[in-house]
Amino acid sequence: MKKIDPLLALTTAALSLPVFAGNPPTEKEISLRASSYKEDDISKTSVLSGSPERYKIDKTHFRLLTPIGSNWSTEINTSQEVMSGASPWGTFSGSDEQPSLIMSGATIKDKRTEVGVSITNYQDNASYGVTLGTSHEDDYKSRSIGLSAGWDLNNMSTLGIGFSFSDDDIEPTDAKKFGRIQQAKKQTRSFSVSWTQIINANSLLFSGLTYTNKEGFLSDPYKLRDTRPDKKSEWAASLKYRIFIDSKNAALHLNYRLYNDGFGINSHTVNAEWHQNISLRWKISPRIRYYSQSQADFYLDADDFSLPKTVNQSSDHRLSGYGAITAGIQANYELSGWKIKVGFDRYISDNHYGHDSSRYSHPALLDFNLTSLGIEYKF
Amino acid sequence: MNYLKQLILSCATVVVMGCETVAPWDREVLARPEMQLSTDPMGDALFEQVYLSKEASAGGYKTAGGGCGCN
Amino acid sequence: MKRFLLVALLLANANYARSLGVGETAPEFELPSLLPDREDLTISKTRGIITYLDFWASWCGPCNISFPEMIELKDEFKNQPVEVIAISVDKKRELARRFLGRHRINFKVAIDVTGNTAEAFDVPGMPTSFIIDSKGKIYSEHEGFRKGDMKKIREKIKTLLIADQT
Structure with a gap:
């Protein structure tokens, strides 16, 4: 399944809060972002049948943030995605035991529309927010609600839940036509707590813990054989460090995340960004990310059709053990309230990069390019 | 997960012990846009969505949790 | 989890002690003006009149809201014994000057590069304003600035003006 839950993107709004919870925005902000996501084709030697052409997603995202009166603000996000490409249906063992893919034949086309609205109330040293969201695709519909609260404590730290x-x-x-499940449901509940601490006049640290519980149909309905448990719990702990280096007139961002779930996957994510001020108007930010995950308990290198359908198994590359590296750069230009952002990132993944990789490199492991262009206006 | 909690707790303690009180008038650097937790909410949303649907891990990067519809 | 909450509570109670309060005499200061052709500012020169004293910074978001309202305030009381003084706590003068360039300033602006004056006033946040009565005593303190706040401040200044007249 390529489906994306809008929940995450919407609740990111809570993250964009300033370090202090009790500070409402003082200006209106309108932003537009266009992005293009393009996966490299799969090597033809790994494809038994179907198309080697993979996913391409074009996304347009509109965002409006505005203060309302003295103690409220609202944020509206709408986005539309157009996707096309082929996706893996199954994995088979070739003559040399190397897994090969059966891909979907014709190019799949789909469109996703997402809308999210959030309202935040600001007290002297606290803020409370509600976010409502929906996402709509031909084969996937999602409705979500998010609640968040933040408290400034002793002027030096912020507690968020x-x-x-x-x-x-x-x-x-x-x-x-293909004997897939016709209708299914899924529910997700997520709880989080965070602590942001000012360390000194030049640095701060965020620590967060998230627990997520999923229930319902968690398998991939498009694969020939894919059976996963109908419950999953996830833990994620993260640290974000920000430090300003006066001598370079730049800020360094370091993030780390430790993840662990009920499927048996654990992962490490590290990323670093360097925000270099070139002049009052220009800013350049190179960035790098490393990701590594172990495989799910029920992951198989190749689908096993001899097992009963009730026994958990999946050959989804996303459940295999592997590692990935992303390197990218973003440039920002700012002029009297206007801001232009251009970004390019390259992602490569391979089972040799991982800390606890699967035996075989999954042929569907991704490489992709992500390009984005944004314009923002504050007034 | 006990190990994880211990780790977080130790980190929190170290950080809190090592903190200096920063006066309200000394916060120019902390107020800079490049020093915020998220410098580009739309960009973050884009990346989180991509990684969420293309990798197995989710969550932890934000204040209010999130879910995943991908696997 | 319990221990985590404990750490949180400890931190929450670690408020630094506030010393300066309403009713006390405003500390003395002498600061250079940020505007060209203006003399240095001292608080003693404002004895005998009511002073609205605002601590601000170029990097403070709510200061974008407070400045236009301070300009209106100054305008409203221009024929009365009311002074409006804004003290920037910026470390870099050019940042403060760039901020001032976006407004048509009609009041006095000084700069406190060392932060000593802000410290003497025990400024709790950015911005913070004080109303100092004609005897030099702090009549009220206001932390932060949101739309509608100036209404309350205006009322307080009017109350003081009436008290001075009787």
């Missing part, structure tokens, strides 16, 4: 819930309906296309 959050809860979110989403209710999703899955209706795979061509379900009857």
Whole structure:
């Protein structure tokens, strides 16, 4: 399933809060972002049948942030994505035991529309927010609600808590034709707590802990054989460090995340960004990210059709053990309230990069390019 | 997860012990846009969405939790 | 989790002690003006009149809201014994000057590069304003600035003006 829950993108709004919870925005902000995501084709020697052409997603995202009166603000996000490409249906063992893929034949086309609205109330040293969101695709519908609160304590730290819930309906296309499940449901509940601490006049640290619980249909309905548990719990702990280096007139961002879930996957994510001020108007930010995950307990190098359908198994590359590196750069130009942002990132993944990799490199492991262009206006 | 909690707790303690009180008038650097937790909310949303749907891990990077519809 | 909360509580109670309060005499200061052709500012020169004293910074978001309202305030009381003084706590003069360039300033502006005056006033946040009565005593303190706040401040200044007249 390529489906994306809007919950995450929407609740990111809570993250964009300033270090202090009790500070409402003072200006209106309108932003538009266009991005293009393009996966490299799969090597033809790994494809038994179907198309080697993979996913391409074009996204347009509009955002409006505005203060309302003296103690409120609202944020509206809408986005639309157009996707096309082929996706893996199954994995088979070739003559040399190397896994090969069966890809979907024709190019799949789909469109996703997402809308999110959030309202935040600001007290002297606290803020409380509610976010409502929906996401709509031909085969996937999702509704979500998020609640968040933040408290400034002793002027040096902020405590944040959050809860979110989403209710999703899955209706795979061509379900009857291919014997896929016709209708399924999924519910997600997530709880989080965070602490942001000012260390000194030049640095701060965020620590966060998130627990997520998923129930319902968690398998991939488009694969020939894919059976996963109908419950999953996830833990994620993260640290974000920000330090300003006066001599370089630049800020260094370091993030680390430790993740662990009920499927048996654990992962490490590290990323670093360097925000270099070139002049009052120009800013350049190179960035690098390293990701590594172990495989799920029920991951198989190749689908095993001899097992009963009730036994958990999946050959999804996203459940294999592997590692990935992203390197990118973003340039910002600012002029009297206007801001232009251009970014390019390259992602490569391979099982040799991982800390606890699967035996074989999955042929569907991704490489992609992500390009984005944004314009923002503050007034 | 006990190990994880211990780790976080130790980090928190170290950080808190090592903090200096920063006067309200000394916060020019902390107020800079490049020193915020998120310098580009729309960019973050884009990346989180991509990684969420293309990798197995989710969550932890934000204040109010999130979910995943991908696997 | 319990221990985490404990750490949180300890931190929450670690408020630094506030010394300066309403009713006390405003500390003395002598600061250079930020505007060209203006003399240095001292608080003793404002004895006998009511002073609205605002601590601000170029990097302070709410200061974008307070400045236009301070200009209106100065305008409203221009024929009365009311002085408006803004003290920038910026470390870099050019940042403060760039901020001033976006407004048509009609009041006095000084700069406190060392932060000593802000410290003497025990400024709790950015911005913070004080109303100092004609005897030099702090009549009220206001931390932060949101739309509508100037209404309350205006009322307080009017109350003081009436008290001075009787």
